[in-house]
Amino acid sequence: MAKSIDVSDLNIYYGDFLAVEGVNISIKARAVTALIGPSGCGKSTFLRSLNRMHEVIPGARAEGKVMVDGQDLYASDVDPVAVRRQIGMVFQRPNPFPTMSIYENVLAGKRLNAKKLKKSEADDLVEKSLRGANLWTEVKDRLGKPGMGLSGGQQQRLCIARAIAVEPEVLLMDEPCSALDPISTAAIEDLIHDLKSDYTIVIVTHNMQQAARVSDDTGFFNLRATGEPGQLVEFNPTKKMFTNPDNESTESYISGRFG
Amino acid sequence: MTDLDSKPAETHLAPLSHATLPGWAPWATVVVGLVVGAIVGGVMLGGGVVATVVVAWLVVVLALPLWSRAVEGGRKGTDRLVTVLVWSTFGLAMIPLVSLTWQVVSKGVGILSPQFFQNSMAGVLGSGGGIYHALMGTLIITALATLISVPIGVLTAVYLVEYGKNNTFSRIITFLVDVMTGIPSIVAGLFAYALFVAFFGPGVKMGFAGSIALSVLMIPVVVRSTEEMLKLVPADLREASYALGVPKWRTITKVVMPTAVAGIVTGVTLAVARVAGETAPLLLTAGLTNYVNFNPFDGRMTTLPVFIYYAIKEPGIYAEEMTAYAWGAALVLVVIVMALNVVARVIGGVFAPKTGR
Ligand SMILES: Nc1ncnc2c1ncn2[C@@H]1O[C@H](COP(=O)(O)OP(=O)(O)OP(=O)(O)O)[C@@H](O)[C@H]1O
Ligand SMILES: [Mg+2]
DSSP states (O other): OOOOEEEEEEEEEETTEEEEEEEEEEEOTTSEEEEEOOTTSSHHHHHHHTTTOGGGSTTEEEEEEEEETTEETTSTTOOHHHHHHHEEEEOSSOOOOTTSBHHHHHHHHHHTTTOOOOHHHHHHHHHHHHHHTTOHHHHTTOTTSBGGGSOHHHHHHHHHHHHHHTOOSEEEEESTTTTOOHHHHHHHHHHHHHHTTTOEEEEEOSOHHHHHHHOSEEEEEEESSTTSOEEEEEEEEHHHHHHSOSSHHHHHHHTTSOO | OOOSSSOOOOTTOOOSOOOOOOTTHHHHHHHHHHHHIIIIIIIISOOHHHHHHHHHHHHHHHHHHHHHHHHHOHHHHHHHHHHHHHHHHHHHHHHHHHHHHHHHHHHHGGGOSHHHHHOOOTTOOSSSOOSHHHHHHHHHHHHHHHHHHHHHHHHHHHIIIIIITTOHHHHHHHHHHHHHHTOOHHHHHHHHHHHHHHHHOTTOOOHHHHHHHHHHHHHHHHHHHHHHHHHHSOHHHHHHHHHTTOOHHHIIIIIIHHHHHHHHHHHHHHHHHHHHTOOHHHHHHTOOOSSOOOOTTSSOOOOHHHHHHHHHHOOTTOHHHHHHHHHHHHHHHHHHHHHHHHHHHHHHHHHSOOOOO
16 A cells, blocks of 8 residues: 655755755655755755654754645644654664664564564564565574664664564655665665565665666755755656756766765 | 885884883882881881871872883873872772771671661660661651652653753753752751641651652652653654654653663662661651651651661760660661662663673
8 A cells, every 4th residue: 555745845944944945746656766965965854754753853844745645744633653654764873772672673663552463473573574674584593682782784674674564655764775785785675676566665875876776766855055955956767867867967966976 | 096005114113112110010119108108107207007108108109100200201100190199089089988887887787686676766775675666767768758759750850851842841840950959958858847737737747758858859869860861862762763653652651761761760779878868857757756657647757867866866874875776777777778779780780771792
């Protein structure tokens, strides 16, 4: 039950600071959308506004429309908790729960919401999620050990497993591979491919090849000038973006001439 | 550009090894210092132990850095000097602690016996009494104070950190907590006494009033320490939980509190240890009795500090026995407080988030 996301005229603020301005974008269901752009241009900020994680930061707010399946996420009667249950997220920095074992970390989404699971169901879900995140073989013998005891890359894959264990309809990934080796990166990219049939995926990446490999559509964010808000400069099918972009700055960014 | 083949320049390299003093050098200096101190300070000046130690210290603080400077060079010499000074201040700080412990143990250990823990002072004149009543009073009153303070303190801290977010109300609370931290304990006692007088009439004495007075002292400590611990929980963890669709209150109870629990429990235990030795507020509220009283809501209830106070201040004709009781009770009190500190450390270790490599 993947869902499409239509964003119109979205302005995102940190207090008085306008970080991202006037975003219009249509993210297709059952597709991978990549967001690229130089550091500090507001990719993470935009991503977080898609599941109402942005407002968790004191003073942060967003104005505009984010329509998911015809429903505006920022309508006054929408419960942000319900939104986040459907739109999962993997963060730029791995953040496993330090008090929980690997096993409990994967089940955190269910357990923290007081969902009752039979032991066998729980075991299956843990295995399936960890396999999905390409972590199963490495940790299957120490599921009871603390999640913090894993390496940085393993922790990131644990967080991915944790996010897919709740089976969201949309998965937002903020540079999920920035701490990973090429093998795990390839595994995550395979995973993204597999997940695409069921989920809508939005991924922020600094890796052009990765954007080209995994995504169907690509959005390029940029700052008009330093100190000015970030904006979505171009949004097109990935193929077009990487061969024949509409915008000059997109081309120079992709070909590595700036940013 | 980097050239991987070129060898690092071999000139300009400072030698990596220097002449060093042998490992026994500091001890040798101390021994020499003590000998010189004994001869010069102890015998020639006739100053006894104090002069010996002072002269020995002067010898060490001069000789070791100068010796080191001559052999090892200036930086090491300074290092030795600072090391000596740091150890000296450490030793200075240990003097009161060690002598206090020594006093309490040496004077208090003689009276300890099963009888001392089983008997109260009911009808006791001279020997044969015990501190059972005061021990129970301390345990009951402190436990009640903890029961009152912990929920209030922890929930206040949760409000301040998780919900208040520096709004006006939370700033007022923080200010009031700061003011409460500075309240002298006798004033807390007066407050509790006045409160109970308003309900029960003048002269009222009961254990629960003492618990209230202690709570007034404990709550700000619990709030402060819990607040600090909650602030240490990284925002990333809260976000991870929110992103899984977990509501805020569940995030607080299931993610934030478990992560911070070690520090919170340690803070609470230290607060308990702190108020367990309070005297002044309990003099006013719980009073003195020679009898065992298990009911904190009815009648006087003695605690160890109050018992010690009266045993020294109004010993009557059996001054010698009462002084012995006081030292015994003091020893028990010190042991309780130390045990609480140990418990706090153990709990902190048990609950601390594991990295478990
Ligand atoms: N918590 C915050 N409070 C205030 N300003 C913030 C906060 N987080 C980010 N910003 C600002 O918002 C702008 C966009 O930041 P954002 O993190 O979205 O960049 P990004 O595109 O994700 O960069 P990167 O590629 O380095 O992750 C930046 O100017 C940043 O300084
Ligand atoms: Mg970012």
